[in-house]
Amino acid sequence: MFAKTASVTRQQFLTDLLRPQYHFLPPSNWMNDPNGLIQWQGKYHLFYQHNPTGPLWGYMSWGHASSDDLIHWTDLPLAIVPTPGGPDEVGCFSGCAVNNNGQPTLVYTAARGEKYEIQTQCIAIGDETLLNWQKYAGNPVLAQVPSESGQTSDFRDPYVWKEADAWYMVIASRIKDVGGVIFLYKSDDLLNWEYLHPLLIGDKQRNGDIWECPNFFKLGDQWVLIVSSHVTVATDTVLYFVGTYDNHQFTPIYEGVLDYGELYAPLTTIDDQNRRLLIGWLREARSSQEQQLAGWSGVQSIPRILTLSNNRLLMTPIPALQSIRGKHHHYTPANLLDNGFLDVNSLSLDIEAEFVPQPASNCGLSLVCSPDDPARIDILYESASQRLVIRNIASQHDSSLSHAENNRHVDKNFGFEEQVDQLTTHDQQTLTVLTQSIPHALAPDERLQLRILLDGSVVEIIANNRISLTYRIYRSNAQRNHLQLIGEKSLVQTLDIWEMPSIWQ
CATH class of the missing domain: 2.115.10.20 (Glycosyl hydrolase domain; family 43)
Structure with a gap:
């Protein structure tokens, strides 16, 4: 009952x-x-x-x-x-x-x-x-x-x-x-x-x-x-x-x-x-x-x-999470474009990505509401600084930015960095850019491995099984989430994305 x-x-x-x-x-x-x-x-x-x-x-x-x-x-x-x-x-x-x-x-x-x-x-x-x-x-x-x-x-x-x-x-x-x-x-x-x-x-x-x-x-x-x-x-x-x-x-x-x-x-x-x-x-x-x-x-x-x-x-x-995976999207450099959009959009995704970082290059994925919307979440690796970077670009009133002014002094003792900037678009829209980064040194010849669990307002990010950052995003206009490659397609080793169902239906 x-x-x-x-x-x-x-x-x-x-x-x-x-x-x-x-x-x-x-x-x-x-x-x-x-x-x-x-x-x-x-x-x-x-x-x-x-x-x-x-x-x-x-x-x-x-x-x-x-x-x-x-x-x-x-x-x-x-x-x-x-x-x-x-x-x-x-x-x-x-x-x-x-x-x-x-x-x-x-x-x-x-x-x-x-x-x-x-x-x-x-x-x-x-x-x-x-x-x-x-x-x-x-x-x-x-x-x-x-x-x-x-x-x-x-x-x-x-x-x-x-x-x-x-x-x-x-x-x-x-x-x-x-x-x-x-x-x-x-x-x-x-x-x-x-x-x-x-x-x-x-x-x-x-x-x-x-x-x-x-x-x-x-x-x-x-x-x-x-x-x-x-x-x-x-x-x-x-x-x-x-x-x-x-x-x-x-x-x-x-x-x-x-x-x-x-x-x-x-x-x-x-x-x-x-x-x-x-x-x-x-x-x-x-x-x-x-x-x-x-x-x-x-x-x-x-x-x-x-x-x-x-x-x-x-x-x-x-x-066991793999047992509920739905439609599968597989990408290699052969079916990708540099900084190109992917033919997948969903509110709930399980993403496994592997990149081969090169000196002075960035690689990763961007979560966008739509190709025409400047609001986005960038999840990327900066090879030059050896840091995992999460960049949230949103309107000034977006709930995702509610923690932007918080004091993170404990995290900062372990290399966490945070910066808040303003961005004006070509149509004079003012956006807030919250950039957070974490030290993530890769061993020689080690590839960047990202596991991203996207589910409504939840984004769980795990890099090489040892760096974890969990994010919450609240996009009032998010009917679906679109993905875009960050960087050159040649940096992608493998990229697999599964659409995920509800466990309650």
Whole structure:
């Protein structure tokens, strides 16, 4: 019954060209962090931060959906909601799901107080269907913020895993006037937690003053810590640290940016194929008023498989995405023109491109509304500077530019550059040009590989599996998206484009 009602709800958005069709999002209203991604009895279950009452943040509950393949999803009833008078009376915040010896268990942050400032850790226990959840009567199971934090409010987003001797948990917080911190805990039963020590302490000037949504896991021979850096006066970003983990002490040897764009608060899990999977919230880049009018907000990324190479995190969209590909367009230099338009236009595309960059040349693709419209998104590689460049040319009132004035100082510590210019067209139309670039040095003889997932207002860009930038574009006149080659056709090794269907029809 719930799935049928959800399907009817989704029908009201069929004419919304900005709403993604092959990415997961709830039937309506607000969604943010993914929570509790878990594989249970052969099915994947995704929980997520959800406001069932409207398209803006509030009344934080856990939405729920299941899938056989991480592509097609079935909407399920809410898992947990705030309990009046309980420790989570103003919100069931982010957390994770674990299999506790055959007993599905949610571990989450409960919020109280007028400003959500009282944050404690709670659990809920489910039945074998994962549809019925009972909050533990002894909640909260952890309430005290470690004294070295120097504050009492930011203490959230538990991530739990099992080692040979016990359960372990990391919780994100901050140390006053120092920066973000991840605290490490140990438990035999998920109910009684012993504080061990900080797993890692950050530097607010380099990587943000508050950390959120930690993930900590072994990948190959190393351990990876992912944190979402929440900066009170700037744009949030997602960082990762690769290092060693001995005697419960983590020593980072590499630090990088997981995504330079709108992906935030990712969550990982390992499945029965031994794949480390990641999914993240794709934030909106338009105003609250526009989100309210749209009736929905928030999208989940296409799940990615994580691997390591030379201590750098590599990300690949799951192969199951290929199973829904539609009409195929294949290009080589023989059927292309220099800077020519391609005979494909669609709202939803999966693009695989490989270029052979040459010195002092640019190569890439441009997403345009129509051949006659100056508005466009250029995705290109500058060989001279060895940078991946995203150039958004739009009208001054375009929602895609709403983040143009944001402070990106954490990203800039990792080579991110941003510039805003004005452009006047031949017909005296004033356009804004937002140029963002990321360092992307290619090894000798290494080709540029681009994977671009275009879906309504979502653009996921992955370069050589190691650079990720997720973009949101809102073109009010976008009936279809047209593609144009940037650069000489001789720089193209292969270019394959698939039109993508809706996963809901």
